[in-house]
């Protein structure tokens with residue numbers, strides 16, 4: 001798929017089939033992530049691939065975080081635990097900032113966000129639907145610990161990926177003209 005078409009037609013879409021995704025396809029998405037630009041070539045992205053039972057471990061962490069924040073309602077906790085089962089594949093993307101003396105924290109995070117966009121576009125061009133999910137628990141210390149990140153590391157998103165159950169809706173944006181100033 002042409003890159004401009006991929007950019008224009010990619011949508012966040014979470015309604016996906018419970019169908020396993022071939023490893024070779026997953027590897028293409030991961031590799032696309034690694035081709036993002038990064039200042040000083042620090043390559044600060046880290047990927048964690050969750051499939052099958054692996055997703056349940058994430059569900060347990062989400063449940064624990066909810067409990068730590070005072071949630072006691074069993075039905076709500078059950079719902080929280082089941083969240084990662086909404087897609088057959090979740091790629092957790094994290095930043096592990098480098099110790100390069102010139103590297104700026106902001107730019108390390110920016111590079112990983114660029115990696116995420118690469119991955120979403122790659123998934124789309126391979127016929128997959130995806131949605132970048134976060135929420136408060138994403139940035140909880142327990143989440144960092146679960147993925148074995150350093151104190152400076154941070155989970156930046158969960159990419160829920162799968163084959164779409166139906167045709168994806170059209171997107172909506174303001175015109176670029178509304179957000180652009182030409183300085184000549």
Ligand SMILES: Cc1cc2nc3c(=O)[nH]c(=O)nc-3n(C[C@H](O)[C@H](O)[C@H](O)COP(=O)(O)O)c2cc1C
Pocket residue numbers: 010011012013131132133134135171172
């Ligand atoms: C940092 C970030 C976090 C996001 N977290 C969520 C989320 O937790 N749940 C969700 O439904 N969508 C999430 N999204 C997706 C946005 O809702 C989506 O990109 C937006 O609605 C525009 O839709 P589009 O991606 O189809 O153009 C997130 C997007 C970004 C950039």
